[in-house]
Amino acid sequence: xxxxxxxxxxxxxxxxxxxxxxxxxxxxxxxxxxxxxxxxxxxxxxxxxxxxxxxxxxxxxxxxxxxxxxxxxxxxxxxxxxxxxxxxxxxxxxxxxxxxxxxxxxxxxxxxxxxxxxxxxxxxxxxxxxxxxxxxxxxxxxxxxxxxxxxxxxxxxxxxxxxxxxxxxxxxxxxxxxxxxxxxxxxxxxx
Amino acid sequence: xxxxxxxxxxxxxxxxxxxxxxxxxxxxxxxxxxxxxxxxxxxxxxxxxxxxxxxxxxxxxxxxxxxxxxxxxxxxxxxxxxxxxxxxxxxxxxxxxxxxxxxxxxxxxxxxxxxxxxxxxxxxxxxxxxxxxxxxxxxxxxxxxxxxxxxxxxxxxxxxxxxxxxxxxxxxxxxxxxxxxxxxxxxxxxxxxxxxxxxxxxxxxxxxxxxxxxxxxxxxxxxxxxxxxxxxxxxxxxxxxxxxxxxxxxxxxxxxxxxxxxx
Numbered sequence: 001x002x003x004x005x006x007x008x009x010x011x012x013x014x015x016x017x018x019x020x021x022x023x024x025x026x027x028x029x030x031x032x033x034x035x036x037x038x039x040x041x042x043x044x045x046x047x048x049x050x051x052x053x054x055x056x057x058x059x060x061x062x063x064x065x066x067x068x069x070x071x072x073x074x075x076x077x078x079x080x081x082x083x084x085x086x087x088x089x090x091x092x093x094x095x096x097x098x099x100x101x102x103x104x105x106x107x108x109x110x111x112x113x114x115x116x117x118x119x120x121x122x123x124x125x126x127x128x129x130x131x132x133x134x135x136x137x138x139x140x141x142x143x144x145x146x147x148x149x150x151x152x153x154x155x156x157x158x159x160x161x162x163x164x165x166x167x168x169x170x171x172x173x174x175x176x177x178x179x180x181x182x183x184x185x186x187x188x189x190x191x
Numbered sequence: 192x193x194x195x196x197x198x199x200x201x202x203x204x205x206x207x208x209x210x211x212x213x214x215x216x217x218x219x220x221x222x223x224x225x226x227x228x229x230x231x232x233x234x235x236x237x238x239x240x241x242x243x244x245x246x247x248x249x250x251x252x253x254x255x256x257x258x259x260x261x262x263x264x265x266x267x268x269x270x271x272x273x274x275x276x277x278x279x280x281x282x283x284x285x286x287x288x289x290x291x292x293x294x295x296x297x298x299x300x301x302x303x304x305x306x307x308x309x310x311x312x313x314x315x316x317x318x319x320x321x322x323x324x325x326x327x328x329x330x331x332x333x334x335x336x337x338x339x340x341x342x343x344x345x346x347x348x349x350x351x352x353x354x355x356x357x358x359x360x361x362x363x364x365x366x367x368x369x370x371x372x373x374x375x376x377x378x379x380x381x382x383x384x385x386x387x388x389x390x391x392x393x394x395x396x397x398x399x400x401x402x403x404x405x406x407x408x409x410x411x412x413x414x415x416x417x418x419x420x421x422x423x424x425x426x427x428x429x430x431x432x433x434x435x436x437x438x439x440x441x442x443x444x445x446x447x448x449x450x451x452x453x454x
Contacts, residue, residue, distance in 0.1 A: 063205070064201075069201055072201065076202065079205055079209060080205070080209060087212060087213055087216040090213075090216050090220040091220055093222060094220040094222055
């Protein structure tokens with residue numbers, strides 16, 4: 001139990017996926033204009049990353065390891081994540097068309113989201129077991145959601161302010177993302 | 192050999208399993224597309240011109256099917272298509288007035304003076320960015336390089352004698368030429384509006400005489416002639432409001448520059 005708690009604190013705050021590991025920057029910048037879409041993206045990533053952690057553990061520990069082809073992990077994980085996202089997309093389209101249209105193009109984008117591959121590779125490198133992998137995947141995604149929602153809040157406020165024209169749009173977004181990353185640096189050494 | 196083949200088989204096997212999983216999921220979670228959408232899409236002409244304001248016929252059909260778009264926004268199909276779509280939706284069709292593109296310039300070769308010889312790329316979009324905004328002395332007129340011809344999917348606009356002309360029976364009023372023209376001189380006009388001002392120049396009368404023999408002088412005589420109050424001066428050029436115009440043609444008679452024409 002204490003190890004799980006350490007994993008959760010570590011991946012939500014200390015090694016936050018976007019602000020400390022710099023994984024999943026594409027949706028972080030792309031879907032963070034409004035809090036509600038950011039939250040939707042965060043939920044989709046949470047869903048995919050949790051399942052992907054479980055499946056990547058199974059693929060690695062039950063298929064690649066016994067066959068002694070661990071070096072195939074990258075390509076196998078990519079294959080697995082791509083198929084998984086496809087399936088998740090179909091399920092969401094069927095179960096919740098509202099969420100499907102809200103996520104729009106960003107759900108297929110999760111396929112190429114390095115955060116999902118990143119969590120699978122990190123789980124493998126840390127030698128986590130199935131439960132630890134799932135917890136790590138889930139809490140890393142919660143960290144992603146936390147980062148993107150906080151950032152969307154910042155951007156919503158910025159949108160209503162007058163900004164130097166040279167800084168409008170992405171420059172100010174990148175600057176604020178950098179400042180947020182510095183703020184999250186404060187969690188270093190907590191675990 | 193085995194070191195190469197084994198990983199190949201493993202990956203192929205993994206791919207097969209995941210592919211099967213996707214296939215099963217596609218079967219299990221297949222959604223029935225809205226039958227209205229398919230019928231509407233069938234009824235549309237499929238020109239994908241974007242004249243309705245949507246990304247293409249598919250996007251427009253989807254919008255009509257959810258009720259967020261009017262069934263009579265398709266300029267290409269006109270009244271027949273909007274009646275069809277309205278029939279599919281079970282609503283009354285509103286009549287869409289046929290509009291056609293109209294080039295508000297008559298500065299043909301020899302009529303509009305040229306201030307330089309232009310040997311650059313033969314495209315309006317390129318010619319307009321050089322200093323002086325193109326070879327013609329009048330900076331408002333048609334450049335005549337036919338960028339509008341290039342975007343027209345219906346072969347309805349052609350450059351003749353230095354300016355673009357619209358074939359009104361081919362034009363569907365999608366507005367592609369209107370948005371591409373760098374001089375913004377093409378406008379959509381109701382087909383019934385026959386009295387038209389063939390100039391867009393904002394120069395003053397004396398300068399117009401030096402620049403072009405077919406330019407609106409901005410004298411305002413037409414405004415005083417018009418009994419229905421349909422003509423207003425927009426800057427230095429007369430503009431006719433098609434909703435008020437009675438097509439009487441008095442303005443065309445009196446126009447000293449003969450720039451108002453009855454087509």
